[in-house]
Amino acid sequence: MAGQHTIPESLSGISAFVAVVQAGSFTLAAERLGVTKSAVGKSINRLEERLGVKLLRRTTRRLQLTFDGEAYFQACASALDKIAEAEAQITPYDQVLRGRVHIDMPMAFGKRVLLPLLLELAAPHPELALTMSFNDATVDLMRDEADLAIRFGQLPDSSHLVARKLASQERLICGSPGYLQAHGVPMSLSDLNGHRCIVGTTHGPPQQWTVQERGHVMRITPPATHQLSDGESIVETALAGFGLCQMPVSLLRSHIEQGRLVPVLQAHSGVLVDVHMLWVRQATLAPRIRYVIDQLMAYAERGALG
Amino acid sequence: MAGQHTIPESLSGISAFVAVVQAGSFTLAAERLGVTKSAVGKSINRLEERLGVKLLRRTTRRLQLTFDGEAYFQACASALDKIAEAEAQITPYDQVLRGRVHIDMPMAFGKRVLLPLLLELAAPHPELALTMSFNDATVDLMRDEADLAIRFGQLPDSSHLVARKLASQERLICGSPGYLQAHGVPMSLSDLNGHRCIVGTTHGPPQQWTVQERGHVMRITPPATHQLSDGESIVETALAGFGLCQMPVSLLRSHIEQGRLVPVLQAHSGVLVDVHMLWVRQATLAPRIRYVIDQLMAYAERGALG
């Protein structure tokens, strides 16, 4: 975002300078930094020369900041402070990641897409244990129930949650060839009223479908022949020829490729729904959780969740 | 003030890291930093190794910050920004200081004490010209009248002025031997009522004297036989035997040492008055002014203004 002007010419000497001011003497500063006083002196000389001003007035017994030194010190000290704080917050990955991470996922997407990836990322760390729960409830406050949640669609925006987008999924409306032969292929959204539709339940996958008409995204309520609380079962039901369903493309792709399901109303689908990863905002996240987050982000970047 | 925890282990690699994130690629960052991409890569590897976490996910074509990298970058970028800003504010002393600096000083103190020092500090810089004006007015708003003012006593606290203490001066009450022989030596503060006193004027040196009684500092108004607007003339008048005066010790020392003036009421004097240097707060002070400030502070530190 910002240009390159935000990078100082060099940072060498700054540590020494701040240390000296804080210590009040070259000798003590040198001790704290674990170098000789000579080294400290030269560092500061170099810094002063680079900046073109004197920073410290040295009178053998007492150190005093010059006019410029004062201002420069204020800036540097608080800057270093900030960096030190950031470094302190970083808990290095243990050589061995250990412990348990609980991930809560949508039923179908979780089993089909995420589960193999999670097993793969955990494999190199024998002491890393995973708890994977499958849950299609759109709202899950994960009160100590999970470390990580993956959710489709719009998010409950609460300030104590962190959300990261993993991918965008297209939702498709489709039905089995047998069903479409028997009931006809819908050509417009209003045609849906003559169809059998398989939808979710109140606390499970959405009961409404998201579609677009001439670029406008809208939600419609199709005639709900069957209601199911489990996304995977919805697909199964559609496969068995009991009606149309709208589901993320990742759950349908293999079936479509093998001709067991046929997309319909393609002009009205193509609406993207985001997949997010959520976790509770906290000062320091356990390394094992950070690891899982990072790896999932890496998979997402590679398009493995598409 | 603060401990040594405020200094990060090392700053090396941080510039490179921030540059890479801002540039969005190793190659572009390397170009901006004026080094090879290899160097940048290694810098960041070292940094990651030191911190024990990966900061960047490198996928050959696209860079992405890791969880830790994100947090670390925020801290580092704003820290470097602050340092860069501080460095930008520093105008290096020109090799040759040039221009004019106007210093306004108390009459007597300025002529006796400051003038030689100012001439001395200006000597190495042939192109540095000084304007020195002498003024005993206690309040001087120096509206473009001077770059620097030196003042005794309490300050007009205005937020757009910067004040730096140069020294503490003792004020002594004294009279000439002749006067004291004629009028007697005062032994208590109340004795002053029977004496002839030489004081300042409303817009010149103080009309009141500052004394202490059993540790309490108080201001008294002595019977003002003569009023003079010029501190130096006050001393002259006392020397001539016309009464007692209270003046800073630096203006009296030589006279006392030579026996031309004798301190009285020593138990009640010894009240310190601070000497301050004042200038108008501004973002960037001209180097020549900063130089004069710094040098005067240096003299003060050495006790040359005592």
Place this chain on the structure above:
DNA sequence: ACCAATTGTGGACTTAATATCCACCAATTG
């Protein structure tokens, strides 16, 4: 008032960090 201790400086040398140069691999693009 002096001696001793402490503190910053500077020069010659040494060490260690860091950059370069090159070849290589991986991913994208026309």
Place this chain on the structure above:
DNA sequence: CAATTGGTGGATATTAAGTCCACAATTGGT
């Protein structure tokens, strides 16, 4: 499918930084 672009890694070179002295200056103790 070459050609181009972007990151990595090893061997080598270079430069930056630190050490180790001896020294000068200042101060505190007795």
